Amino acid sequence: MKNLTQTKLAIYTILFITLFNNYSFFKNTLEVYPIEIDNIGFLLSLPIVIIALTLLIFMFVQSKYTTKPLLIFILITSSLTGYFMNSYHVIIDDDMIRNMMQTNLKESMDLLSLKQILYLLFLGVIPSYFIYKAEINYRNFKLELYSRLKTIVGSIVVMGLFIFIFSQHYTSFAREHKPLRFTINPTYWIYSIGKYVGTTFGNNALEFQKIGEDATLEKEKDALPKLIIMVVGEAVRADHFSLNGYKRETNPLIKKENIINFPNISSCGTSTAVSVPCMFSIYNRSDYSYKKGISTENVLDVLNHTNKIDILWRDNNSDSKGVATRLEHEDYKSSQKNSICIEGECRDEGMLVGLNTYIKRHADRDVIIVLHQMGNHGPAYYKRYPKAYEKFKPVCKTNQLEECTAQEITNGYDNALLYSDYFLAKTINFLKNFDKTHQTAMIYMADHGESLGESGLYLHGLPYFIAPKAQTNVATFVWFGEKIKANFDLKKIQKNREKEYSQDNLFHTLLGIFNVKTEVYKKEMDILSKKVQK
Numbered sequence: 001m002k003n004l005t006q007t008k009l010a011i012y013t014i015l016f017i018t019l020f021n022n023y024s025f026f027k028n029t030l031e032v033y034p035i036e037i038d039n040i041g042f043l044l045s046l047p048i049v050i051i052a053l054t055l056l057i058f059m060f061v062q063s064k065y066t067t068k069p070l071l072i073f074i075l076i077t078s079s080l081t082g083y084f085m086n087s088y089h090v091i092i093d094d095d096m097i098r099n100m101m102q103t104n105l106k107e108s109m110d111l112l113s114l115k116q117i118l119y120l121l122f123l124g125v126i127p128s129y130f131i132y133k134a135e136i137n138y139r140n141f142k143l144e145l146y147s148r149l150k151t152i153v154g155s156i157v158v159m160g161l162f163i164f165i166f167s168q169h170y171t172s173f174a175r176e177h178k179p180l181r182f183t184i185n186p187t188y189w190i191y192s193i194g195k196y197v198g199t200t201f202g203n204n205a206l207e208f209q210k211i212g213e214d215a216t217l218e219k220e221k222d223a224l225p226k227l228i229i230m231v232v233g234e235a236v237r238a239d240h241f242s243l244n245g246y247k248r249e250t251n252p253l254i255k256k257e258n259i260i261n262f263p264n265i266s267s268c269g270t271s272t273a274v275s276v277p278c279m280f281s282i283y284n285r286s287d288y289s290y291k292k293g294i295s296t297e298n299v300l301d302v303l304n305h306t307n308k309i310d311i312l313w314r315d316n317n318s319d320s321k322g323v324a325t326r327l328e329h330e331d332y333k334s335s336q337k338n339s340i341c342i343e344g345e346c347r348d349e350g351m352l353v354g355l356n357t358y359i360k361r362h363a364d365r366d367v368i369i370v371l372h373q374m375g376n377h378g379p380a381y382y383k384r385y386p387k388a389y390e391k392f393k394p395v396c397k398t399n400q401l402e403e404c405t406a407q408e409i410t411n412g413y414d415n416a417l418l419y420s421d422y423f424l425a426k427t428i429n430f431l432k433n434f435d436k437t438h439q440t441a442m443i444y445m446a447d448h449g450e451s452l453g454e455s456g457l458y459l460h461g462l463p464y465f466i467a468p469k470a471q472t473n474v475a476t477f478v479w480f481g482e483k484i485k486a487n488f489d490l491k492k493i494q495k496n497r498e499k500e501y502s503q504d505n506l507f508h509t510l511l512g513i514f515n516v517k518t519e520v521y522k523k524e525m526d527i528l529s530k531k532v533q534k
Helices: 006-020 023-032 037-059 067-088 094-101 105-111 114-133 141-165 167-175 187-201 272-280 290-294 299-305 348-352 355-361 406-432 490-496 503-513
Strands: 226-233 259-261 309-315 328-331 366-372 439-446 476-480
Touching: 006 037, 006 067, 006 114, 006 141, 023 037, 023 067, 037 141, 037 167, 037 187, 067 114, 067 187, 094 187, 094 272, 141 167, 187 290, 226 406, 226 503, 259 490, 272 290, 272 503, 299 309, 299 366, 299 503, 348 366, 348 406, 355 366, 406 439, 439 503
Parallel strands: 226 366, 226 439, 309 328, 309 366
Antiparallel strands: 259 476, 439 476
């Protein structure tokens, strides 16, 4: 391309992205506004309005030194965004961007596929090459300013005209079908990046807040020390637990243990980056934000303030998402620490190795150990379990879930649950070894759920208000050792177990199980207390 102005190059690029990287948007729109006489004009106007809006945004950042780099960045990012939206039906909002920024290389490789490379090549790299080679006619400041003002005014007029002509359609589009705009490429991911940067690096940083500094440990004389293991599960939806009535036996081992299962626990978010810090925070889901999470101590910090509880976080997932920043933290994602790794996949049970040594070193003190699982991390569910646990067949053996049948996807997911069942049962049996010397208990709570193709949705991470129950109703249960049972009214807990709780309750439940006295503890929020919130 020769002798192009900056504006023309931008128009051609945005036209290309709008037409070739918006399959999800146009598909979803046609489901809401089918091709009928009443809708034709509105449907034809949509791509024009999107082009005008994107061009309007670009006019404010375009310059001699930014035009090509920005257009190439938009092309590359839009190609990848289009791939993930088309393949997994996810939405690229600020929480999803945060999740991606906190994803490690190994997890990213699970998502890599030939199809993704082809998207990147044909919709990103090749058109970017033409932009790179394009000869731009850079006009003087006066002519460039005049051209840009014309483009800005023209874009506003075009958008205003079509929105006015089809006002009834655009009103329903904006008010009644908000999720549609979440899939517009590139405007929504551009907005989401702006929101992510604003909430993460904005100037309105909050002063770090310590909480529960008054925490004291109420302990009876001669009482045995407490040993609590908190297991944070990964992507486990409650309705695939056979304990909750699922038709398949996915909990054959833990069902034999004397556990109390909670079938109606709602997550704080739909991604690890949100749910993990939120579940340990003092804030309820409605009050929680990323800024509050990173600038406020969490329940583990409060336990630490007692100076009588030792805390260890072992991680076989991405990381603690800031929860264990101020505490002892061990990374079990590689063979450097984890002794049970096969073909690059480190197993959750490796986190149990050596724990007895840690406990013996802290024999006279209360201990809480958090084990953060790899669990059912998708889309490569078939990698999450040893071959011996491949009970349900055939299995989807690709990360391209849309290429597999619903049954193949479910089989792989349920096999991963079987391995988690083994790991959880092994953890309980590990705790039983300390029944004579400790008051033992285990709390299991998944971070979020998972979509397995229902309504065309895969994985997780949808905005909470449109996320299906599969992504927000998480598996949760508690196991008590013999010596700790006397501290609780087990019949009362059993009676209340089917109530609707949420991850908001975890903060107070962990304080309660250790009998920590502090002003931040709310007994009515403790699901193991005799008094629970109705």
